[in-house]
Amino acid sequence: MENVSLLQAARGEVFDRPPVWMMRQAGRYMQAYRDLRQKYPSFRERSETPDIAVEISLQPFRAFQPDGVIMFSDILTPLPGIGIPFDIIESKGPVFEHPIRTQAQIDALTPLDPETALPFVRQILTTLRQEVNESATVLGFVGAPWTLAAYAIEGKSSKDYAIIKRMAFSQPAMLHQFLAKLADAIALYVRYQIDAGAQVVQLFDSWAGQLTPYDYQTFALPYQQRVVKQVKQTHPDTPLILYVNSSASVLDLMAQSGVDIVSVDWTVDMAVARQRLGATMGVQGNLDPCVLFGDKAFIRDRILDTVRKAGNQKHIMNLGHGVLQNTPEENVAFFFETVKQLNYSSNDFN
Template sequence: MTHSLEVPLLLRAAHGEVLARPPVWMMRQAGRYMQVYRDLRDKYPSFRERSENPDLAIEISLQPWRAFQPDGVIMFSDILTPLPGMGIPFEIIESKGPIIDPAIRTQAQIDALRPLEPEESLPFIKTILQSLRQEVGNKSTVLGFVGAPWTLAAYAIEGKSSKTYSVIKSMAFSEPKILHQFLTKIADAIAIYVRYQIDCGAQVVQIFDSWAGELSPQDYEVFALPYQQRLIQQVKATHPHTPLILYISGSAGILEYMGQSGVDIVSVDWTLDIAQARQRLGKEIKVQGNIDPGVLFGSQSFIRDRIFDTIKKAGNHGHILNLGHGVLVGTPEDNVRFFFETAKQADQLLA
């Protein structure tokens, strides 16, 4: 049996151990707020090249690890990465975001989708995750991540980012049978993809249902939750001990449903007090979060106070300190560094 001190802190938190301090990482900790990333982006302007060329993706994933030593190192990738393997091509255009053309709108398109075979369509994922595990050893936890079925379907059906989600909601409310078939195919493909990431070295996998917060609770229960459950049940059937995290932006109204998804950890956004979130989710569910990314534009004393407040409210077990969303572009790197340093000294400073 591995001694618990050899197990990375984030994994210990994910399994519910009582800890002197919570582990800390940040969503979008690799990326545009870092000068080293912007320099690399100038040299390699294609997002897909940066995320699908293993050497570049490994380098980008490790940039914040080298700078700040977070307790979690997340693979640099995109939630849309597996879609071409199903027969849904996409492009990412700088400052515009993802474009899927043609968008998925018909029964014939859904019938033509193929099952995901990650060894064939996503071989770079294995190289990236294996290399990250080798690089960070037991000093940190390597995280994989995927998009959840509703959010991936929304991208594919809208064809791009959306403020209203009117195309997918139109399908949901007028042709639900077609949408349910599509969501089923996506859930099964993403389950395969999560298992592949774990087999390649991911120790924890975060599931982003970024757009499910746009659903009313009654529609979430029909179009998001059953497909999260379908995906998670398939993963847990083969990899029962790998912790899974679910993140949804704007999730205060659907928090209890997130707890019913089958994940081990619910990542809470900043619109909800984390003590209330713990109360609403119950003792079995661990939490991640939930500092407003805007706090990192504040003074150091303000950042310190928010870190301590969050840690005290979340308690000393089953909490991973994180932001309530990704690091914002323009965030001062020194404040990110201060955030990590303060979080990692929390056991002494809070004593």
């Protein structure tokens, strides 16, 4: 059965219920994923080998039939293609042997050629479109410039982002050059994903919420806009979603990025988010992932509260962040079942 409601809702069409998918819906909370991880322990092998990445992407689709299927990948995937190698160590995260700290390193970066550097991405998305066969919307995703810069400069995950902020405040011209190069590479990467089959693309600027609003306007927003502008020049009809973790202080600024949908985390009430973002901006989210540890009545009540506050147009139901590792699979199933059974005209919404 054809189902591209997520794509159409992102474009502003009205349906009987919100479309639904879940960030990190493929991952460690699923037994099927944990079994596959035992066979392929390297994260990059899992995410960069087409057959494996497709299988992982389809695990939650087969189990829960969400309205969106997102490519299993990593936001850092394009970095080696511009000259920034990295590795991902299980339980530790990404590690960069040579963090970006100097002007010479930035000058040495090369333009991204996705077809040469990332041919597996085309294979993954093309196969996903074939496998899903219009029974759900296929999503691509990328990291936004500030967040990719944070990983590359810090050299690993960080709690305080002191190294990149030191560069921002003491060597801003150098950082702006790096962010510009990243933005241009990411724009190419988004276009490549769309051409390969992605119908909607989500931009993750996960760590931009660590900035003050002033610094967000200086170091994150202009480069989000740079990506979006380039993509919209060639692919104006492809909806783009922007997610920022801990985004309460910058939510209004996210709406200035040019994206079609702002993904709201759970620290902002959805009704407040609607007021701050304005009537024309689409929203995604924003159930607290920990709600899925509650009983079914509690989960349903929180879902209804979110959907009521979001309204019946241009809302994609999702979590406010990724599904957590130890979340019961049966509760994930109940989340999807509940949203898919909703109807805006029912007594629950009147």
